[in-house]
Amino acid sequence: MTQLQYSVCLNELIQKVEQARVMVSEHHIVKIIAVSKYSSSDDIKTLYSVGQRAFGENKVQDLLQKEQDLEDLPLQWHFIGHLQKNKINQLIKANPSLIQSIDSLELAQELDKHLKARDLNFDALLQINSAYESTKSGILPEHALEIYEQINTTCKCINLKGVMSIGAHTEDKKIVQKSFEITHKIYSQLDNASICSMGMSHDFELAISCGSNMVRIGSILFNKI
Ligand SMILES: *Cc1c(COP(=O)(O)O)cnc(C)c1O
Numbered sequence: 001m002t003q004l005q006y007s008v009c010l011n012e013l014i015q016k017v018e019q020a021r022v023m024v025s026e027h028h029i030v031k032i033i034a035v036s037k038y039s040s041s042d043d044i045k046t047l048y049s050v051g052q053r054a055f056g057e058n059k060v061q062d063l064l065q066k067e068q069d070l071e072d073l074p075l076q077w078h079f080i081g082h083l084q085k086n087k088i089n090q091l092i093k094a095n096p097s098l099i100q101s102i103d104s105l106e107l108a109q110e111l112d113k114h115l116k117a118r119d120l121n122f123d124a125l126l127q128i129n130s131a132y133e134s135t136k137s138g139i140l141p142e143h144a145l146e147i148y149e150q151i152n153t154t155c156k157c158i159n160l161k162g163v164m165s166i167g168a169h170t171e172d173k174k175i176v177q178k179s180f181e182i183t184h185k186i187y188s189q190l191d192n193a194s195i196c197s198m199g200m201s202h203d204f205e206l207a208i209s210c211g212s213n214m215v216r217i218g219s220i221l222f223n224k225i
Pocket of ligand 1: 037220
């Protein structure tokens with residue numbers, strides 16, 4: 001795509017997010033993360049040139065590669081994929097500004113151990129499987145508050161900032177909405193949490209109406225559909 005096409009896509013997205021967020025409240029601010037997992041470093045550069053700063057990747061290797069390709073740009077990187085334990089060292093090297101996908105206490109504790117050894121701190125979100133889908137990773141809602149608390153008390157090098165969810169995979173809006181509501185309810189019960197990351201290309205408006213303040217948008221922004 002050309003710079004102009006990217007500009008049009010981004011502006012359309014910003015307008016839709018704007019409309020959805022003011023319906024919640026004038027004070028409800030929503031951050032857009034551009035999910036670049038389907039896209040090249042050149043695509044990212046073009047989207048950056050029209051104003052986008054925060055990008056998300058779901059594979060540690062791709063994150064490292066794109067960070068390296070684009071190291072001269074002031075980008076903010078988010079890790080949004082399932083983290084395998086054998087990739088922890090590489091993820092630490094990538095040093096993302098937010099890990100959105102802590103999906104078990106065990107993973108948090110393993111990451112914490114590696115961070116402690118290097119005297120580092122990372123910001124992260126707890127991923128919640130509020131759609132109860134076996135294909136999705138994340139903590140089941142009924143365990144989320146307890147696990148969140150356990151990570152807070154046992155993992156001193158991980159600063160939990162809130163929660164992340166992927167909406168239910170169905171055309172039935174009521175079911176998708178229910179999954180967002182479950183995650184937002186958990187978010188609202190947390191002390192000191194500031195990020196509720198929900199909503200992707202096909203459901204971000206619904207997610208915002210349910211209280212999301214961070215949307216992760218890939219295909220409609222990079223025009224892959
Ligand atoms: C791919 C992905 C997205 C973006 O999905 P789109 O439907 O392309 O907007 C958001 N969040 C996660 C965790 C993803 O893996």
